[in-house]
Structures are given as C-alpha cells and as structure tokens.
Amino acid sequence: MEDTMDMYMWGVFTLALIYLAYRTHKTRKGKVRKFSILISLGVALGLIISSAVIGYFLF
Amino acid sequence: MMNKSFKSKLILAFFGLAFFAFFQSCGDEDRVQPAEVSLGDMDVVSSEILKDADAPLYADLMQQYGFKNGRSSDPYWSQVDLRFEHAVISEMSDGNRIVQVPVFQKEYDQDRLQTQILTLIEEEGFDKSFLLTVDLENSAQTIENKEDFQSNLFSGTIMLHSFQNAEMTDLLGFKLQKGKTVAYLEKVEGFSSSDLAGGRMARSGGWSETWQQIKDCWNTPGVQDRIVNTGIFGAACAASVNISIAAAPETAGASMVLAVIACGNAVKSSLLMGAYMRQVGCFVN
Numbered sequence: 001m002e003d004t005m006d007m008y009m010w011g012v013f014t015l016a017l018i019y020l021a022y023r024t025h026k027t028r029k030g031k032v033r034k035f036s037i038l039i040s041l042g043v044a045l046g047l048i049i050s051s052a053v054i055g056y057f058l059f
Numbered sequence: 060m061m062n063k064s065f066k067s068k069l070i071l072a073f074f075g076l077a078f079f080a081f082f083q084s085c086g087d088e089d090r091v092q093p094a095e096v097s098l099g100d101m102d103v104v105s106s107e108i109l110k111d112a113d114a115p116l117y118a119d120l121m122q123q124y125g126f127k128n129g130r131s132s133d134p135y136w137s138q139v140d141l142r143f144e145h146a147v148i149s150e151m152s153d154g155n156r157i158v159q160v161p162v163f164q165k166e167y168d169q170d171r172l173q174t175q176i177l178t179l180i181e182e183e184g185f186d187k188s189f190l191l192t193v194d195l196e197n198s199a200q201t202i203e204n205k206e207d208f209q210s211n212l213f214s215g216t217i218m219l220h221s222f223q224n225a226e227m228t229d230l231l232g233f234k235l236q237k238g239k240t241v242a243y244l245e246k247v248e249g250f251s252s253s254d255l256a257g258g259r260m261a262r263s264g265g266w267s268e269t270w271q272q273i274k275d276c277w278n279t280p281g282v283q284d285r286i287v288n289t290g291i292f293g294a295a296c297a298a299s300v301n302i303s304i305a306a307a308p309e310t311a312g313a314s315m316v317l318a319v320i321a322c323g324n325a326v327k328s329s330l331l332m333g334a335y336m337r338q339v340g341c342f343v344n
Contacts, residue, residue, distance in 0.1 A: 010291050017298035017321070024305040036304040044297035047322055048289060048329045055333025056342075 276341035285332040292325035 021040075276282055299318040306314040336342070 007288060007291065010288075010295065014291050014295040014298065017295050017302070021298040021301040021305075024302050036301050039304060040297045040300035043300050044293045044322065044325060047296065047326050048293045051326045051329035052289070052333035052336075055330035056337045057333075059330065059334035059337070 272342050276336060276339075279339045279341065281335060282332075282339065282341065285328070285335055289325065289328045289332045292321065292328045296322040296325040 277286075296318070299314065299321040303311065303314040303318045
C-alpha cells in the first residue's frame with residue numbers, strides 16, 4: 001500500500017515535471033531547444049539502460 | 060507565458076518534493092514472514108528461523124543446485140525466488156527435519172494450497188513426511204484438483220524439497236507459471252540438475268526464444284512493478300534534464316539539483332530492476 005502511494009506520488013510529480021518541461025520548452029525559443037528533448041531522453045535512457053545492465057551483472 | 064519568479068518557486072517546490080520522496084523511498088525492502096509449520100499429525104518439537112544463509116544444511120543444498128549467493132545458473136531453479144534468510148527449519152516428533160523456504164508469492168491461499176499439495180503428493184505415492192512447505196500469501200486463487208494444479212491457473216514458481224534425518228532423500232519440484240503449458244511434478248533421486256531439466260519445455264532458438272524470454276520475464280511476479288517504477292523515474296529524469304537545459308540562469312542551479320535527484324532515483328530504481336531480473340532468472344540463457 002505504501003509502495004503504491006509512493007508510486008502514485010511519483011507519477012503525479014513526473015506528470016507535473018513533464019508539464020513544466022513542456023511549458024519551459026514552449027515559452028523559450030532558441031536553437032538549443034531543438035535538440036533538448038532528444039538530449040534529455042538520451043540522458044535518461046542511457047542512465048536507465050546502463051544501470052539495468054550493471055544491476056543485472058554486478059548485483 | 061510563465062513568470063520567471065513563479066517558475067523559480069515552482070521548481071523549488073518540485074525540488075523539495077523530490078528530496079522528500081527520495082529519502083522516503085530509501086530503505087524500502089520486500090519483507091516475507093516465515094510460514095507456520097503444520098503437517099498433518101506430526102508435532103513440531105522445535106523450530107528456528109535460519110537467518111544465516113551459510114548454515115551447513117543450506118550450504119549443502121545450495122551447492123547441490125549450483126546456487127551462488129542465493130542464485131542458481133540453472134534456468135529451472137533460478138526462477139524460484141528463494142528467501143533463504145527467512146527459512147524455517149523444524150525438528151519433527153518422528154525425527155524428520157522439515158525446512159520451509161518462503162517463496163515470493165502473493166496470490167495463493169496458503170493453507171488450502173498446502174492441503175491440496177499434500178493430497179497430490181499422496182496420490183503420487185510420496186510420503187508427506189518428507190514434504191517441505193512454501194510460504195504463500197494473500198489468497199486469490201485456489202487449487203481444486205490435480206487438473207487445476209496442472210493447468211495454467213497460477214503464476215510464479217513453487218519449490219518443495221525435503222530432508223529426513225538431516226539428509227535429503229526426495230525432492231519434489233513444482234513449476235507453475237501462467238502462460239506456460241503445465242505444472243509438472245518430478246521426483247528426483249540424487250538431485251541431478253540434468254534430471255530436473257527433463258521437465259523443461261523445449262524451446263526453439265533465435266528471435267522466438269528471445270521473445271519468449273522477454274515474455275517469461277515480463278510475466279514473472281514483481282518484474283512489471285519494477286519496470287513501471289523505473290519508467291516513472293526515467294520520465295522524471297528526462298523531464299528534469301529538459302527543464303535544466305531550458306532553464307533561465309537564475310533557476311539553473313535549482314533545476315540541475317532537481318535533475319540530479321530525479322536521475323539518481325532513476326539509476327537506483329534501474330539498478331534494483333536489473334538485480335531483481337537476474338535474481339528471478341530473466342534472460343539466463
């Protein structure tokens with residue numbers, strides 16, 4: 001139950017963050033914005049995949 | 060258009076929330092309580108909880124199955140989430156020693172399943188005094204008969220094994236997994252892993268096997284939860300990195316701290332997910 005609540009809280013928090021990112025992205029224009037989504041997704045995916053591989057083989 | 064000062068406050072508020080959530084999530088552990096010993100007319104003389112996985116009895120057991128640090132390289136056994144640290148070993152009035160190994164399960168009626176397994180064991184001609192029980196929690200499904208037992212009704216894996224006078228004499232393995240063909244029952248003399256492998260499903264090679272492994276992993280209890288958790292943390296990480304890229308100079312610091320916390324959580328969750336996948340035997344072959 002506690003874990004579920006934690007995840008709901010994190011889910012709401014994540015949605016809010018995504019909305020904030022959307023607003024920030026929308027309101028500020030510049031060349032760098034073009035790639036910011038790709039960069040952020042790349043960073044997140046890279047971290048997750050590499051961590052999962054490390055967790056699988058080392059722990 | 061979002062006001063800069065408002066945005067700073069918003070980011071700081073998220074930062075505070077993330078900080079709180081991060082520390083709250085630290086130290087979460089799956090906890091399994093040992094089951095009560097109850098096997099027919101036999102009396103339990105003494106019972107103790109094994110907390111040390113290096114106890115001689117378990118060391119022998121683990122060695123025989125090729126377990127290393129609680130894991131087995133054998134695909135059959137590696138799918139069993141054994142909680143050796145919560146195992147209960149009991150001296151029975153008839154001189155047998157019975158070991159209970161909690162299995163990480165959440166969907167069964169423990170008493171009824173145990174009764175049904177005992178009945179099945181008798182039908183198969185085994186002596187139930189050799190039986191080891193498993194710890195199953197929170198009933199949602201029950202086994203009505205042998206046909207049910209051999210159907211696809213159940214997910215997860217159950218292992219039963221036994222000792223007599225401190226020596227293993229028989230072993231019964233049950234494998235019940237949703238989406239697979241049948242559960243099977245084996246009596247193994249001498250504990251050869253090649254004998255155990257005889258009950259395994261034949262699989263084709265190549266992509267179909269890989270896809271099957273992915274499906275098996277996805278259907279293993281606990282894996283989906285961890286993947287969803289990691290996905291949520293990963294999305295928070297991506298969004299916070301995006302915010303820090305686009306942030307105004309006055310909010311850059313706070314947004315970077317937010318990104319570090321969110322991505323730290325994603326890394327932690329992902330490490331745990333990978334470790335759990337290894338523990339339950341995902342992609343072993």
